[in-house]
Amino acid sequence: MKNLRNLLLFSTLAAAACNSGNRQTSAEDSTAIKAIDSAALAQDISVLASDEFQGRKPFTIGEDKTLEYLTKRFKEIGLQPGNDTSFLQEVPMVEIRSVPEGDLRIAGKTGELKLTYLDQYVAGTKRVQDRVAIDKSEMVFAGFGIVAPEYNWNDYANLDVKGKTVVVMVNDPGFYDSTLFKGKTRTMTYYGRWTYKFEEAARQGAAGILIIHDVLPASYGWPVVRSGWSKPKLDLQTADNNMSRAAIEGWLTQESAKKLFQLAGVPDSVMDQAKHPGFKAVPLGVTASLALKNKTRKSVSHNVAALLPGSERKNEYIIYSAHWDHLGIGEAVRGDSIYNGALDNASGVAGLLQLATAFSKLKEAPKRSILFLALTGEEQGLLGSEYYAAHPIFPVKSTVADINMDVLNFFGRTKDITIIGKGQSDLDDYAAKAAEKQGRYLVPEANPSGGWFFRSDHFNFAKVGIPALYPGSGTKSLAHDSLWAPDHAAAYGRDHYHSPFDQMDPSWELSGMVEDVRFLFDVGVTLSNEDKFPQWKEGSEFKSKR
Numbered sequence: 148m149k150n151l152r153n154l155l156l157f158s159t160l161a162a163a164a165c166n167s168g169n170r171q172t173s174a175e176d177s178t179a180i181k182a183i184d185s186a187a188l189a190q191d192i193s194v195l196a197s198d199e200f201q202g203r204k205p206f207t208i209g210e211d212k213t214l215e216y217l218t219k220r221f222k223e224i225g226l227q228p229g230n231d232t233s234f235l236q237e238v239p240m241v242e243i244r245s246v247p248e249g250d251l252r253i254a255g256k257t258g259e260l261k262l263t264y265l266d267q268y269v270a271g272t273k274r275v276q277d278r279v280a281i282d283k284s285e286m287v288f289a290g291f292g293i294v295a296p297e298y299n300w301n302d303y304a305n306l307d308v309k310g311k312t313v314v315v316m317v318n319d320p321g322f323y324d325s326t327l328f329k330g331k332t333r334t335m336t337y338y339g340r341w342t343y344k345f346e347e348a349a350r351q352g353a354a355g356i357l358i359i360h361d362v363l364p365a366s367y368g369w370p371v372v373r374s375g376w377s378k379p380k381l382d383l384q385t386a387d388n389n390m391s392r393a394a395i396e397g398w399l400t401q402e403s404a405k406k407l408f409q410l411a412g413v414p415d416s417v418m419d420q421a422k423h424p425g426f427k428a429v430p431l432g433v434t435a436s437l438a439l440k441n442k443t444r445k446s447v448s449h450n451v452a453a454l455l456p457g458s459e460r461k462n463e464y465i466i467y468s469a470h471w472d473h474l475g476i477g478e479a480v481r482g483d484s485i486y487n488g489a490l491d492n493a494s495g496v497a498g499l500l501q502l503a504t505a506f507s508k509l510k511e512a513p514k515r516s517i518l519f520l521a522l523t524g525e526e527q528g529l530l531g532s533e534y535y536a537a538h539p540i541f542p543v544k545s546t547v548a549d550i551n552m553d554v555l556n557f558f559g560r561t562k563d564i565t566i567i568g569k570g571q572s573d574l575d576d577y578a579a580k581a582a583e584k585q586g587r588y589l590v591p592e593a594n595p596s597g598g599w600f601f602r603s604d605h606f607n608f609a610k611v612g613i614p615a616l617y618p619g620s621g622t623k624s625l626a627h628d629s630l631w632a633p634d635h636a637a638a639y640g641r642d643h644y645h646s647p648f649d650q651m652d653p654s655w656e657l658s659g660m661v662e663d664v665r666f667l668f669d670v671g672v673t674l675s676n677e678d679k680f681p682q683w684k685e686g687s688e689f690k691s692k693r
């Protein structure tokens with residue numbers, strides 16, 4: 148009995164020694180590092196992702212509970228309010244719930260096409276108005292809907308789309324041709340993002356814009372579009388109530404687009420032609436009609452900000468960010484309507500709390516200040532970070548870096564760690580050193596054509612010039628075979644991501660999450676004790692902003 152107990156004790160210690168990873172850090176640091184552990188991460192995730200928090204949608208009781216919990220936790224940890232005397236930063240938003248008055252009707256010379264909401268198309272609006280409509284709006288196929296002088300590409304060349312409805316393809320030409328855009332590295336540019344396409348259509352004066360969905364270039368299936376658009380949408384409040392946006396913004400299924408081209412008498416090979424330079428937009432000779440009734444509600448959501456003041460350079464800031472919000476209560480799937488968002492992004496917020504704990508336990512306080520930001524409205528279009536970047540609590544110029552967490556590792560330790568947008572900034576070099584201390588190495592994202600660097604909050608910090616680090620889980624499992632990590636990542640994307648089944652799961656191996664958060668801690672500790680400002684690398688689209 149005693150021997151067995153000793154044996155168990157020994158193996159536990161041996162495992163702990165293997166897990167500690169950071170062999171070269173000082174003793175002080177290792178005390179702090181050990182504060183980051185799997186039980187604490189699991190505890191915070193299980194609270195934030197519980198049904199009681201109702202999927203943490205802004206403006207709901209889920210927001211109240213989340214703010215209360217995070218404020219309590221940051222106080223327990225001993226941090227100061229990040230926004231003067233408050234842990235909260237108000238983010239004025241507007242919620243728009245759009246319901247179509249009928250089908251999307253597309254009329255041509257030979258007949259009419261009636262498309263059913265959610266099954267065949269989705270539509271919404273950013274205009275804060277009781278009703279928006281397009282009525283017999285001429286339709287034009289405008290390729291990718293991109294104006295990119297630096298790539299010598301203009302889908303709107305010599306085209307007047309005022310009052311018209313443009314139909315465009317998702318992603319950018321580099322997805323199909325390695326000589327175009329960033330095709331060589333299969334990296335999606337911002338021009339490939341649907342958010343850009345809506346912005347550009349508005350600049351061109353279009354009344355409506357519909358994006359043709361396609362699984363591969365979009366990197367997600369129609370159910371993701373459908374569930375995202377079937378719920379009320381949030382936006383930041385703006386002075387013009389978003390009247391500069393197109394009245395109708397939406398998506399068509401691939402099937403609907405083919406029916407549209409058929410009605411227009413245009414071969415659907417036009418979508419292939421649009422992938423080549425020199426393509427000219429094609430008027431479709433058909434019109435679109437659709438009206439949306441909107442219920443709008445202005446309200447205030449909140450970012451949560453907690454500060455650990457620096458000991459020497461307290462007017463310089465390192466931000467750790469993670470969005471606290473998720474999708475709330477939505478369309479039921481197999482009887483479950485609560486979108487818990489356990490990995491997306493209760494895990495990132497748990498990481499944030501663990502980082503705060505670790506920093507507060509450092510024997511020597513960091514020289515620079517650390518701001519822990521739990522952001523709102525990420526799922527609604529990166530709104531909390533957009534608001535912070537436009538209304539920073541601390542000056543952008545004095546902000547050294549943003550380190551962002553969104554969906555952490557749940558499948559155990561890995562030999563590598565992914566850097567999304569690898570090659571963008573000097574932060575890669577800090578990350579490489581921190582990874583090396585753990586006996587690991589950096590890899591670029593496996594699917595750069597998904598545009599992942601534009602899909603979480605660090606993007607809004609990058610847009611104002613703050614170097615941003617956005618790591619993803621590793622790809623090579625330490626304890627399992629080579630398919631383990633990619634299979635788990637794929638299964639998450641297929642069966643859990645943005646569905647009611649992103650739930651806390653006892654089968655998760657949290658050792659990988661622990662190691663990844665410790666890795667981010669190391670990066671932050673190094674940055675916090677330096678006086679250098681990391682820069683964007685040559686060729687980064689954000690370099691000119693710093």
Ligand SMILES: [Zn+2]
Nearest residue numbers: 491492553554
């Ligand atoms: Zn997320």
